[in-house]
Amino acid sequence: MNSRDLYNAIGKVDDDILEKSEADTGMSKTKHRKLKLAVIAASLCLVITGGFIWKQNTEGTEITGYENGVTIPEMGGSLSVSPLTDMIGFFLYQGRHYVQYEWIDDDADIIGEYLGTATGSIDEWTPKDGYVEFAGSVRGDFYAVKGYDPAFVLCMKESNVVVIYICNNGITLKYGSELYEDRFQLSSYLESVQYESRDSWFNSRGERYQMDSVNNVVLDFIKSMDSARFIPEEAVPFDEDGIEELYHLFFQLENGMTVHLRLHENGYVMCQGMWDLYVQVPKKSYKALEALLDTHAGSTAIY
Secondary structure, X not given: OOHHHHHHHOOOOOOHHHHHHHHHHOOOHHHHHHHHHHHHHHHHHHHOOOOOOEOOOOOOXXXXXXXXXXXXXXXXXXXXXXXXXEOOOEEEEOOEEEEEEEXXXXXXXXXXXXXXXXXXXXXXXXXXXHOOOOOEOOEEEEEEEOOOOOOOEEEEEEOOEEXXXXXXXOEEEOEHHHHHOOOOXXXXXXXXXXXXXXXXXXXXXXOEEEXXXXXXXXXXXXXXXXXXXXXXXXXXXXXXXXOOEEEEEEEEEOOOOEEEEEXXXXXXXXXXXXXXXXXXXXXXHHHHHHHHHHHOOOEEEOO
């Protein structure tokens, strides 16, 4: 199993593994999800050989209120073998932490100016003062990504793929447009839309569909998402309303990148790679999109 396989495995531990704990203890859905993440990380620890675990140290810098935007704290300087950590590659550049976001085909014309070489010098024994420019858990030359601000996204060439890294920490975001348009440039580069049910995705069945066109329902959904305010995960009423994840939505961009969204009940949307942030899309826009996904209207199965 390589780093790409491990990354794709995050989040795919089936809820059935944890059902007994929830039933026996009356565990809330929020705690259930946190335990689920711990099980995922613990499972990764069993199969990693020579890999590193990144622990985000947010002590004293927890995600703050959202009236004026949601602040995601900078990552702290520590690697840990704790089962409550996430397996993800990272490196430092110009004082920012860049973390693995996705892998794309190496024939994508996306690699820009050479910016530096990550040393891969950080491991679980590295003291805090070792977290210096170009240090990280991965090694290799990194580059700007054509058409994007290097303060948000960089890339590395790795065998037959291009690895995309994003700076998803040390930032404050207020509206969806600040992520989806200002950073990902979703509307400018959107080429096609794919989706998969939560059940298929979590159980790795690969039952994916592609929309025949980027229709008005999708465009209205993006517009509504852009104008919505970000809220932190702890402000989403999972416990009270029993909000469940329904679909994974994949916005395929012209440059080969993907904006991967996770759609929950009541219009709550989270972007993969920005795990602490949600927007709530108005009911009309969300229900219109949900109806297309439920019926597969104007879509073709691609599995």
